[in-house]
Structures are given as structure tokens and as C-alpha cells.
Amino acid sequence: MKIFVCIKQVPDTETRIKLKPDNSDIDSNGVKWIVNPYDEFAIEEAVKIKEPNQGATVTVVSVGPKARLTNSLRTAMAMGCDDGILIDEANSLDSLTMAKAIAKAIKAEGEFSAVFTGVLSIDDNESAIGPMLAELLEIPHVGVVSKLESAGDEWTAEREVEGGTKEVFTMKLPGLITATKGLNKPRFASLPNIMKAKKKPIKEMTLSDLGLSSDDVKIQLNQYQMPADKEPVKMLTGDSAAQVSELVKLLREEAKVL
Amino acid sequence: MENILVVAELQNGSLKKGTKELLSSLVGKGKTISAALAGEGADSIKEELQKYGVTQLFNQASLTQYNPTSFTQFFAEAIKQSGANLVLASSNAMTKDVLARVAARLDAGFINDCTELSFDGGIHLRRPMYSAKCSAGVNLKLEGTSIVLMRANQLPVLEGTESSTCEIKALDAGTENETLKVKDIIKGESEKLDLTEADRIVSGGRGLKEAKNFEMLEELANVINATVGASRAVVDSGWVPHSMQVGQTGKTVAPSLYIAVGISGAIQHLAGMSGSKVIVAINTDENAPIFQKASYGIVGDAFEVVPKLTEQLKASL
Structure with missing residues (x-):
């Protein structure tokens, strides 16, 4: 059983945001970067499913600048992911370009059973990567999942919608789940696991290795304002x-x- | 951006406020407007759509229950048939989920959570970033299709004054398959608007001391037709369900009026509600960070202030 978890590195909620002098983006100097909190639910769920399954593996995938992103991949590995794929890209990308990069990297790894993402990332609140990725991988998805029964190859997922209503889906694997609060309690990595994570393999690639470019974006953000x-x-x-x-x-x- | 498709949604048989906001932004702009409705009710909104100048409504009445597979097929087909180069939708659980998938299918640009939209000399879009610590302008590529989701309650609702003829075009593109099936729908207790769509919110935190005191907030909320929210602390304590949580790992809200009762204002909470237009904070601690974000502050005992507020509003509304 092979599981992928996609994570994003985001500024810590406590971080003070400043803009670049030309207002083209935020000034990333002095920003503290963390694993997007929703992605921790995704990591925890994938690792929880893997643990009782002999031979199962969890691969963590992320896109961003290598210099700071490696740290977040190590965090995911300390929580139990076995290896990582780092797509090194310094420019900001729109959701679709990012989803395309991740989809290509996952496809290149061959067969898989499931993909997990967080429901949204707290930097841009987009909540788009999960459904996009599922479409690009040609698999079903259930978004905003707060409860999952993951035995066998047909999973039952509870999706939270407006007014506290829940839609319950059965999904045949391979499939994708976007995780929200309530799904589990993410573990804290132990010191031995943090040490072990440093030796786990990370495969590195760039957007151009995947046949993509940051010029492909269809949406650009500019004219930032406080x-x-x-x-x-x-x-x-x-x-x-x-x-x-x-x-x-x-x-x-x-x-x-x- | 001359040919636009608006995702139509219903509430009690007529157009939802979020849909009206989108259509209002197009009033008098000379655009060709289509709409798409998944599910029943096409006939009941036809007249309203005509007033907004909508000339065709794509509809599949059989899509009564959300399924990402069938809804993706339906909306992708409606967008293709309409030839729209801009798709507008109000952001909610259904639209966020399905339209992201549709964007990948159609290779369209996708942007969610926009708070400013206007069509004066091209399209103007902005959205909050980093939990509203700053905002950014949004540039769409002019070639191809772009899908734009707006937060609810950001645009004024105008009366439509057009008299177009709206043709209902029945589609049957959306079908389910065995890979993804709806097994059950567990109805939420609340009949009220969801937090993300509510124009007024009364929210409670630890200062309420125990779960049953949320009844006091319910009473206030009933009087002003508001939805009740909560801080993370009380959700984690099990007083109220997660669906009521406002803030990081909960919901991002932007109502006209947000009344925070007994909420100190941790940064994770502020991240989810600082986009509210008017914020009232009621707290015993005058140094609580919530007062920094508030428009009006009352240092006082919630158990004294809230019932008085409820009474006075009841008497005067």
C-alpha cells in the first residue's frame, strides 16, 4: 500500500507580515515557516493507516524553495512519513500549477492507494489543491473529511458542510481525502523520530523536470496592501x-x- | 470577460443572497450572462434571473445531492456549452469543492475567497491573504476561462431591471459511478445560515464558563437573526461542535456584525473573524486582545450584559 501526503509550508499564524517595497509580494525575511496546520491532520491520518499495514509506505510531497522547505518535509517524516519528494520552486504558483506539479510527481511513482491533503492552507485559504489533484490523477475525492473508516479498499468518509450537516460517502481506492479538524489528533514527533527523520530519503526535482514552468500560472497576485x-x-x-x-x-x- | 456564467444556488425556492450579489455586480455592464443550477428549482428562479439579464440557465434537476463526480461533469459541460470566459460563484462547501475540480478538468484559472469584484474598465478583484493580515490584487489571464469564487456578504444586492428571456437548457451530463457514492446525509441541528454565509454572528468563548450558557447567546442570536459561533477553546472542551468554530482550523467569517462574548481573542481566532465589518467585544478583562480588533467594547460581565442586550433589542426591533 502506497500513500501520498501533500503538504504546504506556510507562515506561522503568529508571524508579523510585511510587504516588499514594491508591494509585489510579502517580504519573507524574518517569517517563521511551519507545516500548514490542516496538513498535520493529513499526515497523521496517512501514518495511522500505514502503521498496522506491513509494507505500507507514506511519501510526503511538497512544492516550494528547497532552502526552507526541507525542514517541513523532515517534520512530516518525524511524524512517520517514510520518504519525501521535494519540488524545488522559488516563485509563488497558483493552485492549478501547484496541483499539476504534484500530480506529475505522484504519477511518476507508479501505483498508489490513496492521497491525503489538508482541506486548505492558512496562507491563502484556497482549498483547491485536493480536488484539483484528484481530477488530474483521475481518482475520486472527498473534501473536508472529519471522520474516516479506512479498512479495505472501499473507504467511508464523512464530509462536513454548512450548518453542521455531514455528507457520508463511500469511495473506492485509489482516492483522495482532504483532512479537516476532528479527523484525528496529530502526534508530536518524539526526539528519536526527529533524529531518524534526518536520514530518510528526499527525492528532489524542479518544475522544469516535470515539464512545467512558473510562467504557466493563470492567476497572479500583485499590488499587495496592508x-x-x-x-x-x-x-x-x-x-x-x-x-x-x-x-x-x-x-x-x-x-x-x- | 464579456461572456459570464454565474453558478446559481437556491434557498427556499428563490435565489440565494450570494448568487444575487454576483448577478448584481453585472447589472448594467452589458455582459452576456448564463447561469448553471445543479438540482431542482429552475422554474422558480427563472423570473428572477431574467430581471438580472440572464439569457440561459443550464440545469440538471436530477442532481439533488452533492457528489463531486456528477457535479464536476455537469458544471464542466455547462461552462463549455455557454462558452463563458469567466465563471462566478459564491464560495461555500459545494462550490469550493466542485469548481476546483472543474478548473483542473477545463485547465481554467481558479481563485477562491475574493472579497472585491467590480467591472469598471476590465475586471477588478482583490482577496485577503495570510488571514487578512494583508490583501492582494488578483490578475486573471485573459485567454481561456477563469473561475472566481467570492466570499458571501461582500457585494451589495441590487434589484435587476432587465427583461431578458431566459431559456432553460436541460443537461444530463452529470452521472455517478461506483467509485464514489453518497451513503448517508446526517442533517445538522441548525436551520440557520452557516457561519460562512451569515451576515450577523454571535460568538462565545471560555468566558461563558460552561456549555449550557450558550443558550444565552442563542436567545440573542434569535432576536437579531444571527448565527452562533464559538472559539476554539470551547470547541476543544466539547461544549459545542466543530462546525461552530470560528478561526484557524475553523471557519473564516466576514459578517456585517460580529459580537464576541467572553472571547479573549487569541491570534488564531482573530485570523478567522477580523474581516467582519463591525465587531463588538464583551469581556471582563479590559486587556483582552479582542478589544484591539473591536469597533465597540464593553468591559463587563457577559451574564449581565447579554440578557440586557437581548431584552433591549427584543423591545425595539
């Missing part, structure tokens, strides 16, 4: 009755949202 300065908060004073009266008045007359 948000306008927020008006300072109006603190409402007095006893609770006075505070409430003032609040209702402001919501109605000033903010006009009631």
Missing part, C-alpha cells in the same frame, strides 16, 4: 444598562448594522 488603519475601539462606559443602551444606539445610528 489593511487600512483601524479606528480605535470605542469603549462603552457606565453600568451595564448604560453600556447596552449606548451599544444599541451606536449599532443602529453609527454602524447602521441593525
Whole structure:
């Protein structure tokens, strides 16, 4: 059984974002990079499925600049992935170009049983890579999965939609799952596993090795802006009755949202 | 970007607000507009669509339950037949999932979560980035097709004043196969709008002290027709389900009014709600970070303030 997990490296939520002087992108100097939190659910699920299966393997795949991305692949390996594929690319890519790169890298590895991704990455909130990848690999997918029964070659996946409603699908392998919170509790890597991860193999390639180029993108982001300065908060004073009266008045007359 | 297809969605037999927002952005712009509806209800929205100048509605009435396989086939076919070079949809669980897949099938550009859209001299698009710590302009390639998903509640709804004739074109492109089947639908308890679509949200955190005190928020929410959300801390404590979580690893919301009760405002929470237009914070701790993001702040006991607020709004609305 061969499983792939696709991860993305994203700025830590706590990181302060600054822009480049020409506003063409964010200034990545001083940014702390982490594995996208949703991808940790994907890694955990893949590793959980692998562990009781003799001979099963989990390969972690990611696209980004090698200098910083290697670190995140090692994190995934410390959580239990067996090897990695690093697609070295410094430019930002749109979702479709990134999905194409990952799909080509996965296809080149031959047969597989399943692919896991996080439901979205917290940098751009796109939530597109999973469904795109499934389409490019010509396999079914279930997105936003918070519960998975993964015995045998037909899996049952619960997909969370609006209003707390859940759609339950049965999916024949090979298939793709995008993982969300609730699916599992990602493990913390132990020190021995962190040490072991340093020796696990990483296959490196570039976009051009895969017949792609960053010029292929169909969507480009530009003209970055910081948000306008927020008006300072109006603190409402007095006893609770006075505070409430003032609040209702402001919501109605000033903010006009009631 | 002259030929546009809008993904139409229904609520209670008429067009959903998100769909109306998209159609409103096209009013008076002289575009050729098609729509696509998966599922029943084509006849019930035909008149509304005509007012917005929609000339054809692609429909497959049999697609009553979401399945990525059949929905991908339907929307890909509708887009192809319409010849649209721009596809607009309101971003939600269904559209995000299926249209990303459609984009890969049609080799189309795809961008989700846009918050600004206008057609004055070409198309203008922007979207938040890095949990709204900054925003970016979106450039689409002019050749080929682009698929653009807008966040709900970002655009004004205008009345359509056109009088086009909308032809319903029945398709049967969408079929399921044995690789992916719907086994069951577990209905959520809430009949309310989802957090991501709600225009008003009342959210609770640890300051509510225990799960049953969310009833107090429900009462307030009922009075102002809001949806109830929650912080990660109370979801992790099992007080409320994950579907109610606002913030990182929960939902990103951008309502007109967000009332945060007993929420301190961890950065992961702020990441999911700072796009809200007006934020009210009610908290006992005057140093809680939520006040930095708030428009109006009340330092006080939620158990005193919230019932009074509910009463006063009930009396005056």
C-alpha cells in the first residue's frame, strides 16, 4: 500500500507580515515557516493507516524553495512519513500549477492507494489543491473529511458542510481525502523520530523536470496592501444598562448594522 | 470577460443572497450572462434571473445531492456549452469543492475567497491573504476561462431591471459511478445560515464558563437573526461542535456584525473573524486582545450584559 501526503509550508499564524517595497509580494525575511496546520491532520491520518499495514509506505510531497522547505518535509517524516519528494520552486504558483506539479510527481511513482491533503492552507485559504489533484490523477475525492473508516479498499468518509450537516460517502481506492479538524489528533514527533527523520530519503526535482514552468500560472497576485488603519475601539462606559443602551444606539445610528 | 456564467444556488425556492450579489455586480455592464443550477428549482428562479439579464440557465434537476463526480461533469459541460470566459460563484462547501475540480478538468484559472469584484474598465478583484493580515490584487489571464469564487456578504444586492428571456437548457451530463457514492446525509441541528454565509454572528468563548450558557447567546442570536459561533477553546472542551468554530482550523467569517462574548481573542481566532465589518467585544478583562480588533467594547460581565442586550433589542426591533 502506497500513500501520498501533500503538504504546504506556510507562515506561522503568529508571524508579523510585511510587504516588499514594491508591494509585489510579502517580504519573507524574518517569517517563521511551519507545516500548514490542516496538513498535520493529513499526515497523521496517512501514518495511522500505514502503521498496522506491513509494507505500507507514506511519501510526503511538497512544492516550494528547497532552502526552507526541507525542514517541513523532515517534520512530516518525524511524524512517520517514510520518504519525501521535494519540488524545488522559488516563485509563488497558483493552485492549478501547484496541483499539476504534484500530480506529475505522484504519477511518476507508479501505483498508489490513496492521497491525503489538508482541506486548505492558512496562507491563502484556497482549498483547491485536493480536488484539483484528484481530477488530474483521475481518482475520486472527498473534501473536508472529519471522520474516516479506512479498512479495505472501499473507504467511508464523512464530509462536513454548512450548518453542521455531514455528507457520508463511500469511495473506492485509489482516492483522495482532504483532512479537516476532528479527523484525528496529530502526534508530536518524539526526539528519536526527529533524529531518524534526518536520514530518510528526499527525492528532489524542479518544475522544469516535470515539464512545467512558473510562467504557466493563470492567476497572479500583485499590488499587495496592508489593511487600512483601524479606528480605535470605542469603549462603552457606565453600568451595564448604560453600556447596552449606548451599544444599541451606536449599532443602529453609527454602524447602521441593525 | 464579456461572456459570464454565474453558478446559481437556491434557498427556499428563490435565489440565494450570494448568487444575487454576483448577478448584481453585472447589472448594467452589458455582459452576456448564463447561469448553471445543479438540482431542482429552475422554474422558480427563472423570473428572477431574467430581471438580472440572464439569457440561459443550464440545469440538471436530477442532481439533488452533492457528489463531486456528477457535479464536476455537469458544471464542466455547462461552462463549455455557454462558452463563458469567466465563471462566478459564491464560495461555500459545494462550490469550493466542485469548481476546483472543474478548473483542473477545463485547465481554467481558479481563485477562491475574493472579497472585491467590480467591472469598471476590465475586471477588478482583490482577496485577503495570510488571514487578512494583508490583501492582494488578483490578475486573471485573459485567454481561456477563469473561475472566481467570492466570499458571501461582500457585494451589495441590487434589484435587476432587465427583461431578458431566459431559456432553460436541460443537461444530463452529470452521472455517478461506483467509485464514489453518497451513503448517508446526517442533517445538522441548525436551520440557520452557516457561519460562512451569515451576515450577523454571535460568538462565545471560555468566558461563558460552561456549555449550557450558550443558550444565552442563542436567545440573542434569535432576536437579531444571527448565527452562533464559538472559539476554539470551547470547541476543544466539547461544549459545542466543530462546525461552530470560528478561526484557524475553523471557519473564516466576514459578517456585517460580529459580537464576541467572553472571547479573549487569541491570534488564531482573530485570523478567522477580523474581516467582519463591525465587531463588538464583551469581556471582563479590559486587556483582552479582542478589544484591539473591536469597533465597540464593553468591559463587563457577559451574564449581565447579554440578557440586557437581548431584552433591549427584543423591545425595539
